[in-house]
Amino acid sequence: SKCQLARSQALRASARSDSFAVFIPECKADGTYTEVQCHNQTGYCWCSSPDGIPVSGSSVLHLRPNCT
Numbered sequence: 001s002k003c004q005l006a007r008s009q010a011l012r013a014s015a016r017s018d019s020f021a022v023f024i025p026e027c028k029a030d031g032t033y034t035e036v037q038c039h040n041q042t043g044y045c046w047c048s049s050p051d052g053i054p055v056s057g058s059s060v061l062h063l064r065p066n067c068t
Contacts, residue, residue: 001031003052025052035067 007025014022021041026034032050039045047058047067058065 001027003027003033004031006052036064 003025004027007027010022010024014024023037023039025037028034033048033052035047036045037048037052037054043062044059045063045065046060047055047065049055055067058067
């Protein structure tokens with residue numbers, strides 16, 4: 001799936017570099033993106049559509065956004 005491919009590419013990129021700036025998406029078992037995505041190094045989380053599009057205005061720092 002698109003999510004699983006993006007996740008595997010991000011994991012490879014983060015393993016290759018010293019940079020912690022790589023965002024690693026979280027995927028559901030069916031291959032879609034989870035409702036909440038987080039960039040662990042920056043502390044930001046946001047709501048995501050099933051196809052990985054961030055929901056505008058949903059990004060929050062050090063909190064879990066309400067994506068319902």
